[in-house]
Amino acid sequence: MNSYKPNEIEKKWQDFWDEHETYVTKNEYDKEKFYALVEFPYPSGQGLHVGHPRPYTALDILARKRRYEGYNVLYPMGWDAFGLPTENFAIQHKIHPAKVTENNIKKFKEQLKSIGFSFDWSREINTTDPKYYKWTQWIFLQLFKHGLAYKNEMPINWCPSCKVGLANEEVIAGRCERCGTEVIRKVKSQWMLKITEYAQRLIDDLDEVDYIERVKTQQKNWIGRSEGAEIKFNIPEVDDALEVYTTRPDTIFGATYMVIAPEHPLIDENASKILNLDEIKAYKDESSKKSDFERTELVHDKTGVEAKGLKAINPLTNKEIPIWISDYVLMSYGKGAIMAVPAHDQRDYEFAKKFNLEILPVIEGGDISKEAYTDTDSGHMINSDFLNGLEVKEAIEKTIDYLEKHKLGHKKVNFKLRDWVFSRQRYWGEPIPLVYCDECGWVPVPEEDLPVILPEVDNYEPTDDGESPLSKIESWVNTTCPHCGKPAKRETDTMPQWAGSSWYFLRYTDPDNDEALASKENLEYWTPVNWYNGGMEHTTLHLLYSRFWHKFLYDIGVVPTKEPYQKRTSHGMILGGNNEKMSKSRGNVINPDDIVNEFGADTLRTYEMFIGDFEKNAPWSERGVRGCRRFLERVWNLQSILVEGEEYTKELESSIHKTIKKVSTDYENLKANTAIAALMSLSNEFNDFGKITKADLRTYLMLLNPVAPHITEEIWEVNNLGGYLNEQAWPIYDESKTVDEIMEIPVQFNGKVRYTINVPKDAGKDEVQKIAKEHESYNLQTKDKTIVKEIFVPGKIYNIVVK
Template sequence: MSEYNHHKIEAKWQEYWEKNKSFLVAEDRNREKFYGLVEFPYPSGDGLHIGHLRSYTAMDIICRYQRMKGKNILYPIGFDAFGLPAENYAVKKNIKPQETTAKNIINFTRQLKAAGFSFDWDRSLSTTDASYYRWTQWIFVQMFKQGLAYKAKQTINWCTSCKIGLANEEVVNGVCERCGGEVIKKDKEQWLLQITKYADRLIDDLDNVDYLDRIKSQQINWIGRSEGAEVNFQVAKSDQQIKVFTTRPDTLFGATYLVLAPEHRLLEELKNNISNWDEILKYIGEAQKKSDLERTELAKDKTGVEIKGVKAINPVNNQEIPIWIADYVLISYGTGAIMAVPAHDQRDFEFAKKYNIEIKQVVAHDTDEEVFTGEGKAINSGEYDGLTIAEFKKQITKWLTKEKFGRAAINYKLRDWIFSRQRYWGEPIPLIYCDQCDWQPVPEEDLPVVLPEIDNFLPTEDGQSPLAKVEDWVHTKCPKCGGVGMRETDVMPNWAGSNWYFIRYTDNKNDQQMVDPKKAEYWLPVNWYNGGMEHTTLHLLYSRFVYKFLYDIKAIPQKCGVEPYQKRTAHGMILGEGGIKMSKSKGNVVNPDDYLTKYGADATRLYEMFMGPFDQAIAWDEKGVTGVAKFINKVWALQAKVVAGAVIDKKITTALHQTIKKVGDDIVNMRFNTAVSQMMILVNLWEKAEEINQDDWQKFILVLSPFAPHLAEELWLAIGHQNSLCQVPWPSYNPKLIIADEFELVVQINGKVRDKINVAINITQQEVEDLVKKSDKLAKFLTDQTIKKIIYIPNKLVNIVV
């Protein structure tokens, strides 16, 4: 038997699959469909990372298995190629992003094919192709026509180096996460999408999908729906009011101060009455250097400044209370102002203790806690004393409404989605400004608005997009009146193309529609979407929003349902050796090419599945890859034992049928590591056997094939089959044969293993005792010994204590 040559065999089958279009798929209404989706990669200059392979291998195994179960499989791939990382890479290399992106996509495609994934490459797409972003622009135009896209001045995080607005998550310790440049707050006109109109649906519809609980929680927490009341606090000696939102209107009598966000508009309006205005201005400047995440970090030391010369009036007791500004209050959440109840809120308590502000208990409790946030009855609350929290909330909200001091309200953390970027490498926003007609959408027949190729695509010092300098592109006609028009020069964010790519996969070559309704109706929704946990908040939320909008305007057939993904799972991160997160600076990044070349795709795939529970982070260990490579060689060598009509060993038959069942069950439950382990158990049994029955061997090849497809194809061919096993059905198992009629009894004496005996399942303790007492092998250990007791663990082991 020749040695297993992964270079030769894997190249052979990859060429076969490509030449024969083995994974090409079309709609077939006589077959049940299965749409498996992975996050399409951003084609960086570094190529695929090992984490990509973990996610893609898992879904490849699932799709290969579902294909063998008779389903019509859509497993597509594409490239998310617009956005800041690609532009920064192009700037660094001093090459146009069109050129770097095209080159990187070629490299990614090579790597993906080398890993043996069963993608339908005819459905491949790139967000940077005009034929694709034509429809990204079309979606934006529909949102604009429906009033969901609007322009407004926003306070944004501005990177002074990248010359771009940053999300809160991209600011760390006051600097840009990507480049390390200083980040400041800046007011800028931005296009926004009104995702907040969909907030309730984005929460409520989670009841209809199969997502991991932690993924659902992330969605719900990001939207942040909370019920309570809006309360109006009059500013003393003024006609101004401060509106706050609170989930605990029942604690109003305990509100001893108010806190405003440093950006609150009221500060400017009241500045003539503020005696420490310079101190206030200094604090505002310091707050602007921090990201929202840094400002709201619970563990951070609370800072603030009292607004001297101005007081607020608590509406329930007419008492004047101080007003402070503090950076832990965000203008983007609620009303940008809070009422502080230090006796019943930890953050308010810490602030009050630090600045010696009154603390007033209004909820009774018999604990030693300085801050009580639990249930109790009202105290120090006038006529409401003795009421439960729930009843107090109802009554006080009713009173506030009647007296026009407030009203019942629902608040959301979710803000409208900032959808414009002052960069070059992105989808042009298809709008034209006219002095007479205001903003007008580019007519649909004129889409796409093609991104012009320019030599100088560096960010501008004034914060405008580089497109603003392309005058012959900017100047155009107003589509409404025919007068002078100016194109919008901002581009869309990198999220734009990735919000609907899964829809386009179902009909990626259609130049008449975003998608043919009949094709969408067949394939959508996605059956199973797997990706990283880092994308289970914003990307998932944005794509669900866009899908719901397209559903509402009937661009997606109603039969497809209101949710894009039936199931959403996530894989654990692969860490560097020693359990440290991979990074270039640490020099511990694992390059898939090294392992695909040295050990082969099948060994790399098998190891990624075998290394540990799929949903948990785990460290890369090359010794593990070596071990799996040995397993592949072991399987390859076993074919020399295969004999047609060989005597079937009962124990091996049981193990085979157990393997067929367990591996199938483990695939659908993403327990890939135990599936591989089960196959290893069977192979170890075969190693001890004289020969292997060919029918049994054939079933094993099919079970192995989703995990190690190249090896399985070659083994399949070796036993006389003429065609690929891609479409061969998954083997069936006999439920009666899964249950073994005997097991290996481990015999211990004083805890040390002295023998292993095959015995009947459910053998009684008395039978076990008789057996071990008569054993010649055990006799030498028991001679001249007194047996004190025999401990029997049914169907597992017996321990003789002497």
């Protein structure tokens, strides 16, 4: 028997699978399907790190198992290749983004193939391919035609040095995360998608899918549905009013001041009445340097300026209360204004204490300034006129009734979810397929003219004025209106990276279709995705955007299901050996190529699954890698104890059936770590027994194959176990043979376990009593005592009551 040489056998089997199209999926509509999906990667220049294979291997296990069970399995892969990292790399190294993308994909694909995933590469997609983004543009046009895409003035974070708009998370302490330049706020006209139209459905339909609970919770928290009231606070000096949304209208008698966002239109509309306008403008400029996260963070010091010259009237007390401007209130939530109830809200309390504002408790025991205050969701109302003595829930209803009766406000459902900002003033993204005509306004590019191709350019660097680099290409920008034929200009903003990833799973079902994003027949057969796995960092926005697009496509009759994914799971990260997230800056990145070259792809796959609970983060350990390599060497050496035989070895039969049951169940629950442990235990049992039959080995290799496909295929072929392993059926266990003939039961005295005994599984009371009495501890427990009674529960316990 030759020694185990993974570098030889792994390339051999990868070439075999390619040549024989082992994992190419056919549209066999009469077979039961299983669509397994992993999040397609962003092909960065750094290539894969060892965190990438973890989710891919987990679903590869399921895909392989399902094929052996007779399912028609779709397990595809592609590239989420538009976006800022590639563009920044291209600018820095003076290489066109398309070339950067091509090189990165080539590297990623080589790495993935070297690990032996059973992806159907014939369905490979790339979001930067015009044949793909033609349909991304088509979906956008449908959104536009149905009134769900619109243009709006929006403030953005602008870095004057990088000349780019930044996401909130890219602004740290008011400065650009990349270069440290102080960020300013710019107002830009941006394309928006009306995801808010779907807010309630995005919550309700979570009841129809199998998502892990924390994923559902994240979705609901981001959407942020709340019930409350919209209340009008009049401003008598200017004959105007502030409208606020609150979930706690019952606390209105404790509203002692108002707070509005620095961007609130009330300021500009009533500038002539404000006595300290310069002070307010200075504060507004300072606030513009902070991200929304920094502004709303609980721990930061509260800042603000009173709008002197303006007062609001509390509609239930009729008292004048001051109006303050503070950056802890955002225009993007509610109406950009709040009624401040400092006795019962932490932020309001801190603000009131700093600026010496009135604090009036209105819920008994709920005053936040007291050391032992209670939760304000319950309790009785005080200092609240007609609400006094009522419980909170009753007080909320009565307040809303009063507001509606006196036309001071009304009941309202609100969502934290904001419409999706869809514009990017960058080059490397899908062109938005609209033209602007002075006569006709915004006009869609005719569908037959799609795709609008991203033009080849020599200069794709950001512009000084914040417009897309496309705006400088006059030959591309200047066009004619599809509606009236007069001169018009193309939209020069591009789509965000989220666009291509919001529907990619649909294209996998029919990747070469030129007439539709996918055929009706294929969509009806393959959707919804049966099992989707991805990172927890994508269970909010990506999942939300994708569900929104799918629901819209369902509404217009393109897809047959309301939800895109039947099941969604998420995995923990693989950390560096120092328990920190892997990154180049920390110097703790592990390249999977190095592991494959030194230990083999099957070792990498086995370790990635054995490293720990799939849902939790786990630190990388080379010692653990070496342990998995030793395990596979022991598997390889099973050939040395192989004997002829087409039946299970009698002495091993029970263990084999137990292992089939355990491994099958564990794979289905993404618990490959405990499945591998069971296979390690069985291999030890094989070696201890000293010989195994071909039947024993066949089943063992089948169970291990989804984790370690190369070594198992090789052992199968070398030992002539019949055809190829990848053509076989998943082993079936006999339930009766998973039950031990001999079982252990506890012997109790007065309810306390004193020892255990081994008895036949069907032993009756007399036999159990006889074996229990023969134990050396029995006399010790009964000496000088009287047996009052004996309680026997078959297969469970034998309890002796003594006194």
